[in-house]
Amino acid sequence: MADKPTKPKVVSPIYHPLNQASRLRSRRWLNIGIVLLVVAAAIAGGLLVKDHKNKNQSSAAHGVRLIYTDSVKGRLSLADNAGDILARAPAPVKVYATYEALSPDGGALVSFGSPGPQESFAMVGGSQSITADSQKALRTADYQGGSHNMVFINDNTVLYTVCSPSATCKIVALNLSRGKTFQVADTGLKAQAPSSFCYLVGKSDDGASVYLRVSGQNSLGKSASAVYQVNSSHGNVVRTIQVPVYAGFDLSLSPDAGALAFSGAKAEKGGKAHAVIYVLNTESGSQISVGWPQAAAGSIGGKLEWSPDGHKLLMRTIALRGPAGSKQAPQPIYLAYLDISSAQITDLQTINDTRLNELLSSGWLDNSRIVYDQLASAKSGDFTSAQSTVYKQDISSKTSAPFGGTAGQLLGVAF
Numbered sequence: 001m002a003d004k005p006t007k008p009k010v011v012s013p014i015y016h017p018l019n020q021a022s023r024l025r026s027r028r029w030l031n032i033g034i035v036l037l038v039v040a041a042a043i044a045g046g047l048l049v050k051d052h053k054n055k056n057q058s059s060a061a062h063g064v065r066l067i068y069t070d071s072v073k074g075r076l077s078l079a080d081n082a083g084d085i086l087a088r089a090p091a092p093v094k095v096y097a098t099y100e101a102l103s104p105d106g107g108a109l110v111s112f113g114s115p116g117p118q119e120s121f122a123m124v125g126g127s128q129s130i131t132a133d134s135q136k137a138l139r140t141a142d143y144q145g146g147s148h149n150m151v152f153i154n155d156n157t158v159l160y161t162v163c164s165p166s167a168t169c170k171i172v173a174l175n176l177s178r179g180k181t182f183q184v185a186d187t188g189l190k191a192q193a194p195s196s197f198c199y200l201v202g203k204s205d206d207g208a209s210v211y212l213r214v215s216g217q218n219s220l221g222k223s224a225s226a227v228y229q230v231n232s233s234h235g236n237v238v239r240t241i242q243v244p245v246y247a248g249f250d251l252s253l254s255p256d257a258g259a260l261a262f263s264g265a266k267a268e269k270g271g272k273a274h275a276v277i278y279v280l281n282t283e284s285g286s287q288i289s290v291g292w293p294q295a296a297a298g299s300i301g302g303k304l305e306w307s308p309d310g311h312k313l314l315m316r317t318i319a320l321r322g323p324a325g326s327k328q329a330p331q332p333i334y335l336a337y338l339d340i341s342s343a344q345i346t347d348l349q350t351i352n353d354t355r356l357n358e359l360l361s362s363g364w365l366d367n368s369r370i371v372y373d374q375l376a377s378a379k380s381g382d383f384t385s386a387q388s389t390v391y392k393q394d395i396s397s398k399t400s401a402p403f404g405g406t407a408g409q410l411l412g413v414a415f
Helices: 020-043 047-061 132-138
Strands: 065-070 076-079 085-088 097-102 108-112 120-124 151-154 157-162 168-175 180-190 197-203 209-217 223-231 237-242 259-267 273-281 287-296 312-316 333-339 344-351 357-364 369-376 387-394 400-402 408-414
Touching (some): 065 108, 076 120, 108 408, 132 168, 157 197, 157 209, 168 209, 259 287, 312 357, 357 408, 369 408
Antiparallel strands (some): 065 076, 157 168, 168 180, 197 209, 273 287, 312 333, 333 344, 357 369
């Protein structure tokens, strides 16, 4: 007789990174590193430390920014977490894709038009413009999960990945004002579709590092997957973090860069497979899992969104409606959050009538409020002329209200 399955022990990956001996060793090396850094800064006349401090301050100064289309003006807009418009694109455009990328000065880099030779890129807010040479270079970036997944390492430079067929995936940096590119690293992984992909995972809260995910085949022809930590000042690869090959596009980095979250699936005995949330500690390599029985396997949409304090994960499912004309009842859409320390999942929204409603995107306004975009249609199954409305919600009271009193399509949230 098979052993009775036991419930996995769930602990917070953020608060158990190393055992006591490892912590002492890490602290000793950290102290040595700090001393060496201080000595180097003194030799350089303090300029390096001053520049690093200013860079981090400017990176964090903009706070939460929401990128969305204003339904009244039909233009790309940048708003703060109170709904106040900070900047608008000069003319209405039909956005094909965007990525939640903010330059340190608070500007958002977005793309519009169809991917390929005619695609255009623009800044909404910020002080940087994009030259014709930069436009051309940006079109070579990998397109995964609905966006190009680029990230700024300073006001004038973005990182992205380029993976051509049968070639190894490269991490590339682009100087926006000059339109010049240079290779940061060759990952050594070959892009063998459909199992290969390259995309931005996240950025550390101090702005010192960015993290890019690359998955493909190694030199032995085996599937491999890794997250590359890249230094924001110099563009060099600091370390490589191995991640499971089954981790999908929802892989997301915690604000302190201490953990990676992603979804998977688990089949219960005698029941249907449901979604599972995994959290991987980037230092120790330990991993925990929390089941989400309500969510069907493969139904989680978009990236798992960390709260600014790194204690919670916001997640949502997509509508599983079945083929056109099917009498099968569509699966509900769920919006919920996971508290990492307690391993408890709290439901925030349940949409049962998914033939008239859809959730497009979601994110955090702060540690206690979220924002989400709901699409409502007047005709069952027809969302071509549906109305998109952005809402904000308090996670304690679960009360919702239109965000900033403005209807529009939410494209991304960044902080």
